[in-house]
Amino acid sequence: MTLGANMLAILACPSCKGKLIWNQDKTELVCCGEQLAYPVENGIPALLASSAREVSVDELEQIKS
Ligand SMILES: [Zn+2]
Secondary structure, eight states, X not given: OOOOHHHHHHOBOTTTOOBEEEETTTTEXXXXXXXXXXXXXXXXXXXXXXXXXXXXXXXXXXXXX
């Protein structure tokens, strides 16, 4: 599954309104500022604080690279 660039451009972190990056491996949208990952199921992002998980610094580096 992929997310289009158009979709990524309009999505923002529900918490800090920061930019999200797409993690293809885990089909998550990641907020780098807060180290939070939001799940995407069936192409629909679950941008809710209650669905987010914490991402470790190491993991974040991997996602960014
Ligand atoms: Zn955020």
